[in-house]
Amino acid sequence: MPTAIESLRERLFDVNALQTAATVMDWDQQTYMPKGASEARAHHMSTLTRMAHEQFTADDTRKWAEDAVAETEDDVAWLRLVRRKLNLATKLPSQLVAEKTHAGAIGHDLWVEARKANDFARFAPQLERLFDICRQEAELYGYQDDIYDALLDTYEEGATAAEVRAMFAAIKQPQIDLIERIKACGPVDDSWLYGNWAQDSQRQITEYYLRAVGYDFERGRQDTAAHPFCTSFSVTDVRVTTRYTNYLPGSIMSTLHEAGHAMYEQGSPVAWDRTLLAGGASLGVHESQSRLWENIVGRSMAFWAWGFGRIVQAFPALAERSATEFQRAINKVEPSLIRVEADELTYNLHIMIRFELESEILKGQLKVADLPAAWNAKYQAYLGITPDSDANGCLQDVHWSGGSVGYFPTYTMGNLLSYQIWNRMRKDVGDTDMRITRGEFAPILQWLREHMYQYGSKFAPKDLVVKVTGKPMDPTEYLDGLQAKYTALYHL
């Protein structure tokens, strides 16, 4: 007769198989699936998601989760995660879960079409439906002060809209001031980064950098997708995607970004595979690693002092340029329309806009039909520019098309945490600039693995941040880091 914890473990392996099946189907949909297959795929994914939800929230699962007795410290952490998830999941009827999956699959396809045709109206009714579903979800989860908290907590345990507002309040003015001072230095010419860059060479370069920083191709692969992402099927199969555009650093930076996510996932103990202990602590903590590898490593002078030769090898015309010029150009600060192409500094303003808008729609303060106008107005107000089209405006991001509302603030949290974790790491590893200049990424990755990645989801995000850095999330190091970086770059 198996014990409650044994039965629970077996049940959750089944749930994991169902969820992973849906995850594989999602990866396939975004990379290789033929167009005509959308409807059947939507049926399959919603069925699998529904089954996973049914199995996870079944009476016996809940009973086992209540009765389970932890035998190890890992069991304690695992049961905490199981119970938190179970608590969230049992609040939603499986009908609503299936409805969201189905609406999200259709939403994704409509979003792709609408963005292509620059036709927001084609997407709007489905977006409305998705926000409706999110509103129902939030009410079912429950909240104290702000309906937004209910959704935000599902992505970032324990975070609140009030904290997010405080975070943006702390960084908004210093960032706008810094952007102003940089603007006064005159424009940086990065026009030479645009061109008809051979896709195959971009693929080779990005794979080279992936390998160099420590992404494990024995347990992952890179493909292309409309919107770059990282996905895990197991600790031993963590995949990334990128896209090849006419802006050369686009693929490189998005690859390093996804590598950060992926190396965090690949760093979980294999013994935890297929359990909730594997993977990252939260979206914000996860984002801290993608930002760390993309911005702190990948946009540093040290990185390009080491890595510029590879670019020249692939695109010999760039031999006319120097690593210094390249690094300066990829750090160009300029208000722009597209979040994923935004520089490190203006990026948070893009996030702030999305946070404000999704919060307003959720609360019924803004109608979906009015989103394009509201979006454009905020871009004008915070960034001083107005989108030339909805495709480059409110249709640019994938998130809402799948019903992910409350997700965006975790990007800015990640930015803050990236500097905080980086600074702590440097105290142990020493002169990271020198190491990076030599292409020695292993000590950095090793430190992160030892102090953070190996813990997977074991600790709640706020606890993990304290464990790794010695204090809670704090905007100071982020603001200081940006100040130092851009003072050097622009001789402010």
Place this chain on the structure above:
Amino acid sequence: MPTAIESLRERLFDVNALQTAATVMDWDQQTYMPKGASEARAHHMSTLTRMAHEQFTADDTRKWAEDAVAETEDDVAWLRLVRRKLNLATKLPSQLVAEKTHAGAIGHDLWVEARKANDFARFAPQLERLFDICRQEAELYGYQDDIYDALLDTYEEGATAAEVRAMFAAIKQPQIDLIERIKACGPVDDSWLYGNWAQDSQRQITEYYLRAVGYDFERGRQDTAAHPFCTSFSVTDVRVTTRYTNYLPGSIMSTLHEAGHAMYEQGSPVAWDRTLLAGGASLGVHESQSRLWENIVGRSMAFWAWGFGRIVQAFPALAERSATEFQRAINKVEPSLIRVEADELTYNLHIMIRFELESEILKGQLKVADLPAAWNAKYQAYLGITPDSDANGCLQDVHWSGGSVGYFPTYTMGNLLSYQIWNRMRKDVGDTDMRITRGEFAPILQWLREHMYQYGSKFAPKDLVVKVTGKPMDPTEYLDGLQAKYTALYHL
């Protein structure tokens, strides 16, 4: 309150989602999965397969299947399929199913090792065990005259060993005679088909032919795999794979072969998607379509009169050769050791040998230990050659290592049926040679869709053959077809 047939339908959609998930994972494993992921993938796939089996054979599923009342003609056909599958699935105790899965997994690993080491003795005890299990299976399924019938029926509904023996008796001597007469003409030089052919050009060519014959890329795609296969995730997502080797026609012919399977699957009504009605009637009938497009279309003079220019465009060095030479070379007849590399004519002798041997072992007339000697004797008797090793002899095929006994004859059935169906089609479509010479494949595909593909699995294979061709499977047309083809090729 849903009716029994409604509940049954919903349940089988769930089973379909689970099976499709395992199918997608299998496709991924054979095309893109990183090496390190095997263990987790095996866990996920076996969990999904187990769940599908549990859901399919659950008490309520069986009860609904008993009580279900058909409302349409399609329901009648669907219920027939469901009950047949359920009957087969429930006749075996889960103990035996698990034993076979386990023995098959071990058998597969031992077979890989034994083939590599050319050491039949290492595999023999496990092969013995697998045949024991198959014997038990057959007894549980039940049969009238011949134990072989019970297993054959699981692959080819209603087929019997007596029919298979009659089929081979009819074609054996005429084929051996034809091969002898061809041998007397002296060797055909096809050495120029071997070379270092650029993979990207092979990809472009094969995709061109796929598109030309009517494979729908909106509802499918082609990738590469170690062993070419066709797989369906839905009627709207039927994928093929090929492989690029140093034998140029290898990828082209395997692509046309898989295209035949795929176009058959793509031809099922979308309304039947995710039900047992979609897909092909049986393995033999399926194989008739892969052979039709590979051999009758793809190895015809008409096809290369039309399609040779594309080869020259991709590989200009081949401009020295003519379409006639090319067609002659890809139809080279020569007794050889390896089934999957055999030409159209000698292929059936490979199958006959396997059928005779597996039948004898099953009945205890041949000991597993004596298989290598018996195998080699038959290769000498029928093909005039003796394997140089067991690796190139009785260890070459994967089928028995997983316990697939009774499968092989469906390949030859497919060969016979391909000509029978082709001839019937020609009566309506008219001068197919002329059409193919012009690259007009649409009338052929259209006829097949209308008279065959649109029926999916609706009819039992024997009924379908009569419906499509007006008579049961008959070797005459096949023999006449080969006679005509090779008389022309070799000026016999």
